[in-house]
Amino acid sequence: MTVRLGFLGAGFIADHHAGMLALSGADAVVAAVFDPDPDRAAAFASRYSSVAVSSETELFDASDAVYVCTWTSEHPRLVAEAARRALPVFCEKPLAVGLDQAVDLARVATAAGIVNQVGLVLRDSPALLLLRSMMDDPADGDVLTVVFRDDQYLPVRGVYKSSWRSDVARAGAGTLLEHSIHDLDLLEWLMGPAVAVSARTRHHHRLVGIEDVAGVHLEFATGASAHLVSVWHDVLGRPSQRRIEVFRQRAWYCLTGDVFGPVSWSRTTVGELAAADDEGAADHSGQWTSGVAAEPESLEGDALVAELRRRGVALRFPDAGFVEAVASGTAATPGVVDALRAHVVADAAYRSAADGGRWLDIPAGVPLTS
Numbered sequence: 175m176t177v178r179l180g181f182l183g184a185g186f187i188a189d190h191h192a193g194m195l196a197l198s199g200a201d202a203v204v205a206a207v208f209d210p211d212p213d214r215a216a217a218f219a220s221r222y223s224s225v226a227v228s229s230e231t232e233l234f235d236a237s238d239a240v241y242v243c244t245w246t247s248e249h250p251r252l253v254a255e256a257a258r259r260a261l262p263v264f265c266e267k268p269l270a271v272g273l274d275q276a277v278d279l280a281r282v283a284t285a286a287g288i289v290n291q292v293g294l295v296l297r298d299s300p301a302l303l304l305l306r307s308m309m310d311d312p313a314d315g316d317v318l319t320v321v322f323r324d325d326q327y328l329p330v331r332g333v334y335k336s337s338w339r340s341d342v343a344r345a346g347a348g349t350l351l352e353h354s355i356h357d358l359d360l361l362e363w364l365m366g367p368a369v370a371v372s373a374r375t376r377h378h379h380r381l382v383g384i385e386d387v388a389g390v391h392l393e394f395a396t397g398a399s400a401h402l403v404s405v406w407h408d409v410l411g412r413p414s415q416r417r418i419e420v421f422r423q424r425a426w427y428c429l430t431g432d433v434f435g436p437v438s439w440s441r442t443t444v445g446e447l448a449a450a451d452d453e454g455a456a457d458h459s460g461q462w463t464s465g466v467a468a469e470p471e472s473l474e475g476d477a478l479v480a481e482l483r484r485r486g487v488a489l490r491f492p493d494a495g496f497v498e499a500v501a502s503g504t505a506a507t508p509g510v511v512d513a514l515r516a517h518v519v520a521d522a523a524y525r526s527a528a529d530g531g532r533w534l535d536i537p538a539g540v541p542l543t544s
């Protein structure tokens with residue numbers, strides 16, 4: 175069965191998903207699109223051989239499954255309508271403008287039993303998958319700490335062209351919720367449950383409720399920590415950059431490209447460490463004498479993908495995964511419950527920031543049952 179997909183919203187991320195669906199060869203068509211901006215809807219329809227309809231009702235009627243790609247405040251209402259009609263839904267992140275609304279959305283979707291997936295697409299990025307595979311290997315010792323920097327220009331301009339990101343009623347908050355909810359999700363996906371948080375936020379652009387700097391310190395159940403800095407600036411050459419440094423007992427990994435790397439690393443084996451200890455480690459010119467490579471190794475692009483294949487890590491297009499789940503009626507991933515967990519962590523960070531950065535415990539799990 176070719177799945178008929180309906181797109182609610184015809185902006186930046188809708189374009190990304192429709193493009194990825196075409197690239198992946200998923201057995202689906204973009205059957206209809208609705209956007210209150212008719213020019214956007216018409217341009218999108220023309221790009222993807224689709225039909226621009228004039229109401230949400232027409233869109234739902236024409237679809238086997240829907241993509242919710244509107245600004246954030248509209249997500250809960252549209253997911254609730256999909257659930258009422260028992261239609262599978264792909265909802266963009268964040269789920270909602272705040273934790274309470276995100277809880278409502280997740281409850282409605284799970285109670286209806288609909289196939290649901292969310293736009294936490296970095297979980298499928300080859301570079302992040304390699305980093306996760308490296309972190310899962312016990313050989314390098316405990317994970318000590320992660321230093322995570324995420325920066326982009328204030329996304330009301332450039333490729334984003336979206337005024338709603340400066341409006342707290344539609345966006346909910348600034349760089350931490352709107353953008354770095356990806357990072358909070360990734361940190362738990364990489365490191366397991368976070369148990370405590372201390373955060374501070376700043377508002378240099380003077381947009382009410384829209385923070386442009388967030389510093390978030392997290393402690394994890396394993397004893398590891400993470401330090402996330404999320405920044406919205408005005409440097410137009412930097413539309414979106416992440417740098418993740420992982421320090422383990424005997425290894426350092428560094429990711430500098432979200433999708434295809436490079437991912438670099440430097441490691442010391444237990445044997446090398448013992449030899450270095452025996453030899454006194456360094457000569458007086460500061461050079462290691464134990465034969466340990468000083469230059470980090472690095473992989474990117476096709477070589478990184480080949481390494482994932484060698485490790486047996488499955489690769490997929492998230493949108494093709496959604497279409498397959500819809501066609502087979504099986505669970506999709508990551509789903510609204512995964513995204514709700516990221517909201518729980520974000521909410522604790524904002525509560526800490528409102529309290530001057532006080533350390534707060536992060537509630538375990540997700541508040542799905544009332």
Ligand SMILES: NC(=O)c1ccc[n+]([C@@H]2O[C@H](COP(=O)([O-])OP(=O)(O)OC[C@H]3O[C@@H](n4cnc5c(N)ncnc54)[C@H](O)[C@@H]3O)[C@@H](O)[C@H]2O)c1
Binds near residue numbers: 186267335
């Ligand atoms: N997963 C990711 O990496 C990622 C990246 C960018 C954006 N997003 C998320 O996607 C969502 C949209 O962001 P964007 O950058 O595409 O914004 P955008 O401004 O480019 O597009 C949003 C569109 O939604 C339309 N819209 C508003 N209400 C609507 C409704 N009721 N029905 C149909 N259309 C409606 C607007 O007219 C606009 O054209 C946001 O929640 C954002 O956080 C996710």
